[in-house]
Amino acid sequence: MAELLLGGLAIGESPRWHDDRLWFSNWGTGEVLAVGADGKSELMASVPPETLPFSIDWLPDGRLLVVAGARLLRQENDGTLVEHADLSEVADLCNEIVVDRRGNVFVNGGSFDFSKPSVVLVVTPDGQVRQVAEGILFANGMAVTEDGTTLIVAESHGCRLSAFDIGDGGELSNRRVWADLGEGNHPDGICLDAEGAVWYADVPNQHCVRVREGGEVLQTVKLDRGAFACMLGGDDGRTLYILAAEWAGFENMFSPARTGQLLTHPAAAPHAGRP
Template identity: 70%
Template sequence: MDGLAYGESARWHDGRLWLANWGTGEVLAIGGDGEREVVVTVPPETIPFSIDWTPDGTLLVIADATLLRQSGDELVPYADLSGLADLFNEIVVDSRGNVFVNGGWYDFGKPGVVVVVTPDGKARPVADGIRFGNGMAITADDSTLIVAESHACRLAAFDIASDGSLANRRVWADLPDGHPDGICLDAEGAVWYADVPAQRCVRVREGGEVLETVDLDRGAFSCMLGGRDGTTLYMLSAQWRGFEHMLSPDRTGLVSTVEVSVPHAGRP
């Protein structure tokens, strides 16, 4: 598929690829035949925004500093995160219903945070010092949260407690040549990450060993394993010309796919 603005937050859900189309405010669901559905919208100038689902299948959308949930054809407030950070970027939900969101400040050089919203709708910070948090993933057993720190060129990991608290922070993988954006996990415990400056998606194992690389012709913002067998790697890419062009009418965003050997695991 082409004609997207900036595809972000790729998710595989109910047999379709879902994504946040930054610059248009659309949450899109794309079928195997390429047919697209605009499921819900936020204001087009809302950048960033990201999506995931609660265990009961309710769509959640983070937009600016508000966590929203779908109710019918509308989005209604679920949790107010204002005061915890200026804006929030990525979202992932564990099987207990804990919603993890990373955020930061209009001063991009200031370290960011990870916030958890528990099933009762209460929000609290659970990690700080995050250097431009991007994609996040949770292992299939709900034990570990992995966070892409783009400005630190690394993936960080935390142990997850049942109440959403995080502990035992560690470097999961140093990526000297990488700037991880969106990420996903596979059944061998490796991470695929998208890289905007390097224009590629990369599969790494814990410790940082590079296992596979898929080169693209524009910046890679997000990737997700899905498809019938969980072995289709969906890659969202676009020409990156800086934040000042995020609301440009240019539509260079693509969805590309490649078949891989190891299927999806974990969340999202």
């Protein structure tokens, strides 16, 4: 059974293990929080509370990036947030982010009509913004493999994880199904482990699942509320951090209810890849 580390959250998303703490976005409050093993949280950055979606990752030089709607923000050394890139010419709003070892920033998103397919954008180290994939069925979590050659994208409405080869300039090619999860399974946030498996969170099914390439289920962690995202971390990388909350639909994203939780569960293999 997963253990509670922190409660009273709105909807936690985009968890990342960074500087010996678990960082995440607290949707509906505009907060980027960092939580230690003792469960104590610290506010690390903030955007307007109504900004959704918003998610985080880091540049290779250690500066924090925050996706805020259709803008990509960068936190400077003095803590201020400045614009890193304007994504609005390619997407009306953006969802998840992952940065590869070359400094290519992958962001997915699309429009406010969630029935329309999503796209994947790349922001290259020289500041160029371009679309590198399309036709994603509700793009959600993304991860880059340990060797930096493959991007895996969760397609929540496609009930699958899809993979792309990553070129040096951030171009994506050789799209393929990494794992067909089967009808009724809706992957949200994802992370990779050192055995090449993917953990994915699933809101409607209220669980996190570990799968091999091809779709074989290795482990399932059941919850009492929707699982929005997960990340491996801890001193040895073998703690699965899960962000969960009761889901009442998009129309209630700004509900004052604070059903969000940060949970932990032991993992069979340590973290690998990015984020």
